[in-house]
Amino acid sequence: MxxxxxxxxxxxxxxxxxxxxxxxxxxxxxxxxxxxxxxxxxxxxxxxxxxxxPLRATLYSWTRTWHRFGFTENLDLPYVSIVVELDDCSVRLMGRMDDPTPDNPRIGEALVGRIGETVVGEDRIPTVIWSRAA
Structure with missing residues (x-):
């Protein structure tokens, strides 16, 4: 179930x-x-x-993960997990950055999201994936 x-x-x-x-x-x-x-x-x-x-937010917090741990086998290393604050309602959500560059994300920078998925074991979990706003 x-x-x-x-x-x-x-x-x-x-x-x-x-x-x-x-x-x-x-x-x-x-x-x-x-x-x-x-x-x-x-x-x-x-x-x-x-x-x-809408999938528009401000970066609130982030961390870059360089090492494997349980159920992350399908994520490319390194990956960036983030907390964002949605622009229009101040709700904070967790997500991940799409194709992080070597440049570190900046707290307060504008982001746009898209809905993708994260594969954990055999489970496909819908996920909001964030990118830097153009």
């Missing part, structure tokens, strides 16, 4: 599989909620509305 399809964040994973970034917003106070849950931490409301967001 695919556990990505039965939790509070199931619409996020389903959206990625269909090529869209969907994020939850409280139906009562309109605050963005991430990670996804069943109740709003701000107002206590129950009921989430999932909205599509």
């Amino acid at each position: 695919n556990h990505r399809l039965d939790g509070a964040d199931a619409p996020y994973w389903q959206g990625l599989e269909q090529g869209h970034l969907l994020l939850p917003r409280c139906a009562h106070c309109a605050r963005w909620l991430w990670p996804a849950g069943h109740r709003c931490a701000s107002c206590g409301g129950i009921g989430m509305v999932w909205e599509e967001r």
Whole structure:
């Protein structure tokens, strides 16, 4: 069973599989909620509305990985894992950089994303892959 399809964040994973970034917003106070849950931490409301967001963000944090560890066999070394802050809703998401150059990423730089996948063992996980904005 695919556990990505039965939790509070199931619409996020389903959206990625269909090529869209969907994020939850409280139906009562309109605050963005991430990670996804069943109740709003701000107002206590129950009921989430999932909205599509553009794949534009600012780099918040990053790390470059040079060595193999479990389930990374399908990633080219080195690779860069990042945390971004989406431009229009201040939600922070994890992802990875596409074809990192020898130049280090810069905190605060503009990024654009695309939806791809990361292969972990035999599991294909939809992933947001980020690149430097042109």
